[in-house]
Amino acid sequence: MRAKQPEVCMVGLGYIGLPTAAVIARSGMNVLGVDITQKVVDTINRGEIHIEEVDLDALVQAVVRSGNLKASTQVAPADVFVIAVPTPFEKDGHHTPDISYVLAATREVAKVLKPGDTVILESTSPVGTTEAMRDAIAAERPDLRLPGIAARPEIAIAYCPERVLPGKILEELIHNDRSIGGITPHCAEQAAAFYQRFVRGECVVTDARSAEMTKLVENAYRDVNIAFANELSIVADAMGMDVWEVIKLANRHPRVNILQPGPGVGGHCIAVDPWFIVHGAREQTPLIQTARGVNDGKIRHVIAQASALIDAAPGEKVACLGLAFKANIDDFRESPARLVSATLARKYGARIHVVEPHTEELPIEYGGTGATKLDLETALATCGVLIVLVDHDAFKAVPLARRIGKMVYDTRGIWPDQPKAIEAAEDLRRSA
Numbered sequence: 152m153r154a155k156q157p158e159v160c161m162v163g164l165g166y167i168g169l170p171t172a173a174v175i176a177r178s179g180m181n182v183l184g185v186d187i188t189q190k191v192v193d194t195i196n197r198g199e200i201h202i203e204e205v206d207l208d209a210l211v212q213a214v215v216r217s218g219n220l221k222a223s224t225q226v227a228p229a230d231v232f233v234i235a236v237p238t239p240f241e242k243d244g245h246h247t248p249d250i251s252y253v254l255a256a257t258r259e260v261a262k263v264l265k266p267g268d269t270v271i272l273e274s275t276s277p278v279g280t281t282e283a284m285r286d287a288i289a290a291e292r293p294d295l296r297l298p299g300i301a302a303r304p305e306i307a308i309a310y311c312p313e314r315v316l317p318g319k320i321l322e323e324l325i326h327n328d329r330s331i332g333g334i335t336p337h338c339a340e341q342a343a344a345f346y347q348r349f350v351r352g353e354c355v356v357t358d359a360r361s362a363e364m365t366k367l368v369e370n371a372y373r374d375v376n377i378a379f380a381n382e383l384s385i386v387a388d389a390m391g392m393d394v395w396e397v398i399k400l401a402n403r404h405p406r407v408n409i410l411q412p413g414p415g416v417g418g419h420c421i422a423v424d425p426w427f428i429v430h431g432a433r434e435q436t437p438l439i440q441t442a443r444g445v446n447d448g449k450i451r452h453v454i455a456q457a458s459a460l461i462d463a464a465p466g467e468k469v470a471c472l473g474l475a476f477k478a479n480i481d482d483f484r485e486s487p488a489r490l491v492s493a494t495l496a497r498k499y500g501a502r503i504h505v506v507e508p509h510t511e512e513l514p515i516e517y518g519g520t521g522a523t524k525l526d527l528e529t530a531l532a533t534c535g536v537l538i539v540l541v542d543h544d545a546f547k548a549v550p551l552a553r554r555i556g557k558m559v560y561d562t563r564g565i566w567p568d569q570p571k572a573i574e575a576a577e578d579l580r581r582s583a
């Protein structure tokens with residue numbers, strides 16, 4: 152006979168919590184999704200979604216209709232609790248991780264815990280957070296025997312970071328391997344048994360601190376490698392070279408794989424998580440801190456290069472292509488593209504036009520600048536200066552014939568056939 156399916160309570164229904172809750176529900180378990188925002192809860196209970204993610208709308212509709220997913224503002228008793236709430240920075244200007252949402256969610260969960268339950272944290276967190284959760288449960292529920300501090304623990308507590316890529320979340324939730332760190336080996340085994348019910352990737356068990364560090368290391372690794380590419384692009388600009396050509400050739404070496412330069416690093420993970428390592432080891436992280444500086448510095452470099460181009464083409468209309476933090480998504484939070492074009496809008500006002508197929512309206516900071524939104528066709532027909540900030544497929548598809556005679560600054564390297572814009576600007580200046 153098949154063992155009874157556990158009842159699951161997912162706390163936090165954001166970019167990770169909602170897709171995860173839906174995938175768990177699809178596997179046949181009953182999931183109560185909890186969010187503090189009533190509007191989010193109401194939206195999900197109607198079978199609708201409040202975030203954009205490929206195929207998520209149909210999945211949520213199906214699991215709400217089948218009764219496997221319900222949403223509420225209140226935590227309720229379950230067998231497995233999964234916490235996926237934000238871990239932002241504190242407002243102290245020092246990139247200090249703020250785990251107060253994790254601890255608040257933990258205290259709510261603690262109130263309904265019973266012996267035999269499993270509590271899992273998925274939020275990206277500084278090392279030691281899973282133990283801090285355990286201590287928060289201990290303070291709330293002195294009646295329970297907890298792992299690491301009592302013999303024969305009654306509750307399993309583990310850390311299992313998400314590592315899914317926005318735009319491919321539903322696919323990666325199932326197929327990626329998972330690192331599952333328990334406060335004790337038994338905790339890890341309990342949590343792994345839960346994930347094995349819906350994950351096809353391997354569930355690799357470890358201790359909680361190693362799993363916490365692993366998540367931070369993955370994103371810091373990427374940040375450091377993107378910083379290398381961004382630094383090369385700044386060197387190439389100074390030396391009048393084509394960085395894309397150099398990277399393409401270098402990557403033919405069997406042990407070299409340089410990432411792609413861009414206008415800086417965006418999103419809520421790669422530009423944030425390295426600081427969680429730095430916070431715990433400031434003296435030991437010169438490389439990680441420098442990489443953050445290089446990637447943030449790239450945004451300023453792009454603003455300066457774009458300004459030089461715009462100044463070299465007085466009277467020309469300027470199209471800034473893209474607002475999203477990466478290609479083919481509608482997520483504009485922490486986006487370098489948005490920061491660049493908003494800065495240019497404040498500087499050049501009505502000359503600036505923003506092209507972004509994934510939105511109807513410009514974000515609030517463009518208000519009062521005079522900058523306007525244009526569709527791609529009109530921008531190509533009317534703007535003499537094109538600044539590529541996002542590698543959306545729609546932009547990549549623009550043929551050379553539509554770009555001939557334009558001054559182009561391509562921060563993503565999507566148009567390798569384009570005559571060099573900065574050189575073109577210098578030619579223009581020389582001939583004036």
Ligand code: SAJ
Pocket residue numbers: 275313314315316317369370373377410411412413414415416417418419420421476477478
């Ligand atoms: N970027 C570059 N050059 C590159 C690759 C990326 O400039 O060669 C830029 C992108 O344009 C974007 C930023 O980096 O602005 C981040 O994009 P991304 O696609 O590399 O990553 P995210 O932030 O969407 O998702 C990352 C992933 N982490 C890793 O690949 C190590 C994902 O697996 C994590 O789950 C996610 O962070 C997270 O939630 O932590």
